[in-house]
Amino acid sequence: MFELKLKVFNTLFDVLKEDLAVNRAYDCLKVICSASVDALNAQNEEPITYTRYQLKLIIDGQQSVASIDSKDLGKWMSDKKLSAYLDLVITKHTKKFEEIGYIPVVKTNETVGGKGNERIYWLDIAEYTPVKNEEIHEPDDEFISYERVDPSQVKLSWFYRLIFKNGEIQNRSLRGLILFIIIFGSLIFWALYVCTFALVLVREGQSFTSLDLLFMLCLFGFSYLSYKYWAKPIWNLPEHRVIKAPMTFISLNEDHADIEMYRDRERNQLTRVTRFRGICPLCSAEVVLRDGKSDHNLPLVGRCVESPFAHVYSFDRVMMTGYLLTVGKKGF
Ligand SMILES: [Zn+2]
Numbered sequence: 034m035f036e037l038k039l040k041v042f043n044t045l046f047d048v049l050k051e052d053l054a055v056n057r058a059y060d061c062l063k064v065i066c067s068a069s070v071d072a073l074n075a076q077n078e079e080p081i082t083y084t085r086y087q088l089k090l091i092i093d094g095q096q097s098v099a100s101i102d103s104k105d106l107g108k109w110m111s112d113k114k115l116s117a118y119l120d121l122v123i124t125k126h127t128k129k130f131e132e133i134g135y136i137p138v139v140k141t142n143e144t145v146g147g148k149g150n151e152r153i154y155w156l157d158i159a160e161y162t163p164v165k166n167e168e169i170h171e172p173d174d175e176f177i178s179y180e181r182v183d184p185s186q187v188k189l190s191w192f193y194r195l196i197f198k199n200g201e202i203q204n205r206s207l208r209g210l211i212l213f214i215i216i217f218g219s220l221i222f223w224a225l226y227v228c229t230f231a232l233v234l235v236r237e238g239q240s241f242t243s244l245d246l247l248f249m250l251c252l253f254g255f256s257y258l259s260y261k262y263w264a265k266p267i268w269n270l271p272e273h274r275v276i277k278a279p280m281t282f283i284s285l286n287e288d289h290a291d292i293e294m295y296r297d298r299e300r301n302q303l304t305r306v307t308r309f310r311g312i313c314p315l316c317s318a319e320v321v322l323r324d325g326k327s328d329h330n331l332p333l334v335g336r337c338v339e340s341p342f343a344h345v346y347s348f349d350r351v352m353m354t355g356y357l358l359t360v361g362k363k364g365f
Contacts, residue, residue: 037135039073041158045137046070048126055338056318058118060092061110061154066137069156080140080155085110088154108180112141115154118317136161174314175357177335177346182308188284189306197306204294204302212304220264227252270294270304273332275350277322278306291322293350311355313337313344322348329358 046066049059061083068081085106090098101109116139123136130136135158144150184200196215202208230252234245263279270276271294278290283306294304311320318339325331329345335355337344346355 035073035078037133038078038158039070040133041130041135041137042066042070042073042156044129044133045122045156048122048129052122052125054316054318056118056312056316057092057110058114058312058317061088061115062119062122062139062156064088064091065154065156080157082153082155084151084153086151112139112152112154114312114317115139121317130161131163134161135159177311177314177320177355177357179309179311179320179335179348179353179355182310184305184307187290187306187308188287190282190284193282193306200307201303201305204304209304216264216267223256223259227256269332275309275322275333275348277324277333282306289321309335309348309353311335311346313339315344315357316340318344320344320346334358 046063049063049066053059065081065083065088068083072079072081086098086101089101089106089109119137119139123130138157138159140155140157142153144152187200189197189200196202196208196212198208202212230248234249237245263281266276266279270292274295275291275293278292282292283290290306290308292304293307294302297303309322312318313320316337316339318337320335320337322333323336323341325334325345328342331347333348335346335348336342337346343359345358347358348355
């Protein structure tokens with residue numbers, strides 16, 4: 034059994050190192066697998082167990098677990114997600130495990146949860162039994178649920194950090210008014226600037242050089258870009274409720290964020306910077322909101338980071354769910 038375990042875990046670790054993925058289940062499995070291999074190499078056959086807290090601490094760092102509660106940890110990772118991803122890995126690399134005759138499985142303790150009864154995970158092996166093809170796809174594959182990333186985790190650019198308090202702003206407040214004035218003031222200012230520039234050029238009509246033409250082109254180019262990527266999305270916000278945050282909103286080392294307009298319990302309109310994310314039911318990678326245009330006639334869709342054009346989901350902001358839009362093209 035000892036030799037078999039080492040063989041299975043080594044194979045799994047090699048597969049994980051080779052088949053890189055960007056998702057939590059992958060990171061967790063890699064941590065558990067690596068520690069299990071090390072223990073077996075040191076002749077320790079006791080299962081190496083991890084709590085969700087320990088896993089998150091290793092993967093996301095000290096800061097991410099500072100104020101986390103058990104409910105969030107439950108959402109962060111579950112044995113179902115771990116097993117689903119492990120199954121996917123095994124299905125993809127069946128041959129390697131078929132040769133050994135055993136596959137790795139995720140084990141967890143029987144606990145009701147709560148303080149003191151923490152759920153722990155470890156890896157074990159089980160005899161390999163071939164699965165029939167029709168069992169692989171379940172109807173569950175087509176539905177996704179989204180969650181909001183905590184606003185404090187989304188880093189804003191220094192300018193918007195001054196206006197947004199904790200990533201949130203009340204539309205009918207002084208801060209809201211300032212934001213409104215800045216946005217529309219800069220639009221008007223820019224329009225005036227372009228007009229003046231054009232007027233000056235017309236007056237100097239006789240000495241119109243190619244340098245002036247270059248200036249004009251740059252000016253129009255910049256106007257077009259700021260209209261498309263900054264003014265138009267913000268204009269759409271009240272109607273669409275969620276938009277991708279324009280680049281100027283977020284700090285340089287942040288990939289992307291979403292801006293959401295919503296009503297709180299007192300029916301105040303609020304605008305906040307957040308990020309919606311889900312786990313792809315087909316491949317367990319992260320799903321983020323992206324522009325839906327060109328292949329889907331929707332302003333925003335959930336796209337899987339590993340397969341952004343095949344694993345595409347709709348996005349319902351109220352129910353926080355979505356369904357697979359690429360039916361018929363389903364596959365890994
Ligand atoms: Zn996917």
